[in-house]
Amino acid sequence: MKNYYVLIMFCGALWTSAFAQEKKSTIAVLNFVNSGGVDQNEISILTDRFNNYLVNTDVYTVLEREKMDAILKAQDFTMTDNCNSAECAIQIGQLLGVELMVAGKVGQFGQVYTIDIRIIDVTTGKIIRTKSENYEGKKEGLLDMIEALAYTVSGKTAPANTTTKTLTDKNSSVSTRKTTNYVDEESTLTDGIPSWISKTGLYDRVIIGVGIGEGTSVQIGKSRAQIAGRKKIEETIQKMIKDLTSNFMEEVSAIGEEKITDVTTQQYFQEIIKGITKALLKQASVMDYWPPNGEMTGNRIKFYAKIVLKKESLADEFKKKVQSDIAEKRIKAVKANAEDALKALDKAIGQWEQSLDN
Known part of the structure; x- marks a missing residue:
């Protein structure tokens, strides 16, 4: 009888162990x-x-x-x-x-x-x-x-x-x-922090701006993080528009009789940058915040914000603006006819996109 009870207890232990493993x-x-x-x-x-x-x-x-x-x-x-x-x-x-x-x-x-x-x-x-x-x-x-x-x-x-x-x-x-250049395959680092936190700049088809903000409430912390992220996006936009402007002026200069100087290029850049940047920032959107509930630092709550803008939007806005200026003959430095100027514009954008892919 004693052996019988031992057997029952042994079977019961096995069942309990199996149940725990299957939970x-x-x-x-x-x-x-x-x-x-x-x-x-x-x-x-x-x-x-x-x-x-x-x-x-x-x-x-x-x-x-x-x-x-x-x-x-x-x-x-x-x-x-x-x-x-x-x-x-x-x-x-x-x-x-x-x-x-x-x-x-x-x-x-x-x-x-x-x-x-x-x-x-x-x-x-x-x-x-x-x-x-x-x-x-x-x-x-x-x-x-x-x-x-x-x-x-x-x-x-x-x-x-x-x-x-x-x-x-x-x-x-x-x-x-x-999305190897946008979101890592696992999307998190080993300590559980999203990989995008260290990814400000251009990645594949999007521009990512990462902002950090702190505040006495969740709303203030997130708002400040978003503003900081948009500032990062703005800095990247302006650098890229400057590169595009230089490419365009070089291509126009190549088909014209008069070489366009760096000063002239900078002047045109200053004329167009504000309007293009404003239009693009309206298209940028908040994709995520981290940590989900914020990180407490004393009596303040800290957040990271991920702001995303499509790369193609930047090229489209630049092209739209320059096309309009060519049609209205507002670019004083461009002496080429409209057809040649538009070809130079397309070539400049193509070279810019190719340089980003390399």
């Missing part, structure tokens, strides 16, 4: 936020698909979307479509009683779709994993991209017969490009 973290998925260019109904579909694929990874205990809505409704909490911050995720995660929350953004940047995923620890407020991808192709391919991201943030490989083939097959209608 998974509980997780819920917030409605993805539309960062521009994508229909809201499509955003909802992508959110639901990500939730389902997350279940398929078998890594987490995923809260069903219907159950999530029911819990929040029972507590008179209305979740808005723009709830994407860590603060909002933590608040909802506490109401749901889960350990982790997923926040995501989907948008369109010219011909490129962007998808950003973050997993947030509800207890600590830290972002424990992030993943960002760019996608070029038919919109339907976003469904495959979402599946790949669900597996990637779970630390697993997507099924080889579906997404993996779709994302790597050059003959597929789906093509992707890693």
Whole structure:
């Protein structure tokens, strides 16, 4: 009989150990936020698909979307479509009683779709994993991209017969490009700090301005960080416009009889820089803040802000302004006819873009 009880206790210990090993973290998925260019109904579909694929990874205990809505409704909490911050995720995660929350953004940047995923620890407020991808192709391919991201943030490989083939097959209608110069593949450093914090300047298709701000409140800290980030963007814009102006004047000088001096080039730069900069700063947008809840330094809260501007916007604004000035004959130093001047402009912009790629 004694041996019988020992056997029962031994089996019970094994069962308890196995149960502990199989215990998974509980997780819920917030409605993805539309960062521009994508229909809201499509955003909802992508959110639901990500939730389902997350279940398929078998890594987490995923809260069903219907159950999530029911819990929040029972507590008179209305979740808005723009709830994407860590603060909002933590608040909802506490109401749901889960350990982790997923926040995501989907948008369109010219011909490129962007998808950003973050997993947030509800207890600590830290972002424990992030993943960002760019996608070029038919919109339907976003469904495959979402599946790949669900597996990637779970630390697993997507099924080889579906997404993996779709994302790597050059003959597929789906093509992707890693944002290696915009967002690192893992998007965070080893200590959990986003890589963009050290990335002010031009990277691939965007200009990134990183600003630091402090204040006695979250709102003041974020506002000052945003202003500082826009200042960084402005500095980069002005340097690039100066380079473009020099390129243009050199090309015009090459086709004319009179050489255009550096003084003349600087004068034209001063004439156009204010208007172009103002127009471009209106197009720059805040993409992220770090840390999610700020960093306390004494009685002040510190934030980093990531401001982003498309590189193509800068070239477009410069071209639009110079084309107008050529047509109206406002560039006194340009003696060439309008057709030649416009060709010089296109060549100058092409050389500038090529120099950035090298």
